[in-house]
Amino acid sequence: MNIFIQMWRSLFRTGVTDSPVHRVFRVVVNFSLHLHPARVSKNGIKTTYTFCLGGLNVLFFVMTAITGGLLMIYYTPDVDKAYANMLDLENVIPFGTFLRNLHRVSAHAMVIAVSLHMLRVFLTASYKSPREFNWVIGVGLLLMTFLLSFTGYLLPWDQLSYWAVTVGTTMAENTPIVGAKGPFSVLGPEEDMRFILLGGTSIDQPTLIRFYFAHCVGLPGALVGLMALHFWRVRKAGGISRPL
Amino acid sequence: MLKPLVDDLSETTVSRRRVLGSALFWASWGIVVVILGVIGGGVLRCLYPRALYEASKIFKVGSPESYKIGSVNLVTGRGVWIVREQEGFYAILAKCTHLGCQPIWYEDQQVFKCPCHGSRFHKDGVNFAGPAPRPLDRLYLSLSSDGRLEVDKGKTASLDYRLKA
Ligand code: HEM
Ligand code: FES
Numbered sequence: 001m002n003i004f005i006q007m008w009r010s011l012f013r014t015g016v017t018d019s020p021v022h023r024v025f026r027v028v029v030n031f032s033l034h035l036h037p038a039r040v041s042k043n044g045i046k047t048t049y050t051f052c053l054g055g056l057n058v059l060f061f062v063m064t065a066i067t068g069g070l071l072m073i074y075y076t077p078d079v080d081k082a083y084a085n086m087l088d089l090e091n092v093i094p095f096g097t098f099l100r101n102l103h104r105v106s107a108h109a110m111v112i113a114v115s116l117h118m119l120r121v122f123l124t125a126s127y128k129s130p131r132e133f134n135w136v137i138g139v140g141l142l143l144m145t146f147l148l149s150f151t152g153y154l155l156p157w158d159q160l161s162y163w164a165v166t167v168g169t170t171m172a173e174n175t176p177i178v179g180a181k182g183p184f185s186v187l188g189p190e191e192d193m194r195f196i197l198l199g200g201t202s203i204d205q206p207t208l209i210r211f212y213f214a215h216c217v218g219l220p221g222a223l224v225g226l227m228a229l230h231f232w233r234v235r236k237a238g239g240i241s242r243p244l
Numbered sequence: 245m246l247k248p249l250v251d252d253l254s255e256t257t258v259s260r261r262r263v264l265g266s267a268l269f270w271a272s273w274g275i276v277v278v279i280l281g282v283i284g285g286g287v288l289r290c291l292y293p294r295a296l297y298e299a300s301k302i303f304k305v306g307s308p309e310s311y312k313i314g315s316v317n318l319v320t321g322r323g324v325w326i327v328r329e330q331e332g333f334y335a336i337l338a339k340c341t342h343l344g345c346q347p348i349w350y351e352d353q354q355v356f357k358c359p360c361h362g363s364r365f366h367k368d369g370v371n372f373a374g375p376a377p378r379p380l381d382r383l384y385l386s387l388s389s390d391g392r393l394e395v396d397k398g399k400t401a402s403l404d405y406r407l408k409a
Contacts, residue, residue, distance in 0.1 A: 167343040167345065173344075200297075204298070
């Protein structure tokens with residue numbers, strides 16, 4: 001019997017004694033309760049103030065991360081295999097189509113939610129001091145979200161992918177200064193922004209592997225890092241903004 | 245009266261210890277910046293491969309006789325059209341001048357249409373509709389020593405360039 005009590009105690013360190021001090025203590029030592037602020041202003045939990053849009057972004061991101069991880073099991077970033085993998089996901093793998101659609105719908109939802117979240121922050125003037133820098137971090141999050149959509153689009157390696165990325169990287173080629181054909185260009189066609197993105201001068205295997213890395217490792221990693229900063233800043237600014 | 249061995253450290257005099265100390269401080273930061281710069285530069289350099297495994301920009305596209313007068317022929321996999329007119333040959337780069345998609349030649353309408361945003365070009369590559377800002381690029385076309393047509397994608401040619409063969 002003792003062993004079960006010991007196991008319980010190792011999981012829930014505070015025991016079951018109920019007193020005001022114990023309640024506070026339990027909140028302080030519990031990880032998930034600790035993530036949530038101990039005190040929240042009334043305004044901050046009003047649904048019609050934040051519309052939970054930031055939280056929805058987190059939800060959609062977690063959804064894309066989980067479904068993306070499962071998709072990775074069946075996907076090979078190889079120009080000879082990628083499209084065949086897509087067909088397998090659609091026709092051979094149980095729930096493969098469902099998985100793809102979940103990933104895709106969550107990604108679209110994230111783009112919509114991030115835009116609406118930005119709009120909400122703007123309309124409630126929550127970008128004002130002391131939250132200016134969190135707006136800047138937010139712009140980073142917005143860019144990462146867009147870049148995730150862009151890089152993910154190439155991975156199925158179908159006609160839509162190929163020409164969408166052709167168009168996108170030709171835009172990069174026309175960027176001022178860092179694009180070979182843009183205004184004030186200083187870099188040649190074999191050293192400009194497009195070249196770095198493509199890993200060459202045409203969309204081919206080097207491009208697929210670069211986009212795959214960015215989509216599955218680089219950008220999600222950066223997004224998680226920025227999100228941590230973002231939430232930290234919300235906390236340190238004293239929680240959600242409120243009418244003065 | 246004897247002068248004191250050590251001057252009073254007034255506000256204007258700076259001790260050797262402080263000078264050396266701050267020199268060391270900035271030198272340390274300098275080293276950190278240099279190291280980070282070298283690492284950053286290395287990462288950036290690593291994104292540029294030394295060799296590209298890409299198709300050659302110069303390639304042969306068969307003998308002149310294999311092209312009919314008045315025809316537009318896509319060289320598949322190369323992204324180039326070889327056009328033969330009464331006055332001679334020219335090569336058009338199959339890359340829309342808007343954002344780089346590959347237009348399609350419609351033989352019945354004698355027009356190039358881009359599937360991406362609907363730009364249209366005449367047979368000579370001159371744009372007449374859609375967002376494309378200028379005519380399709382012409383490529384340098386020559387006759388190789390073995391009598392076959394040779395395209396150089398690295399060199400552009402003017403709109404009036406014709407190869408007589
Ligand atoms: C992946 C993208 C993003 C995630 C996951 C995210 C998440 C969050 C969350 C959970 C909050 C708490 C309040 C709420 O839910 O509305 C918040 C607040 C905030 N966000 Fe974002 N956000 C993202 C993008 C952005 C963008 C694009 C901007 C603006 C450019 C932005 C600016 C702000 C600001 C200034 C606050 C503080 C608002 C206040 O205190 O009322 N965020 N964010
Ligand atoms: S790329 Fe051809 S019209 Fe836009």
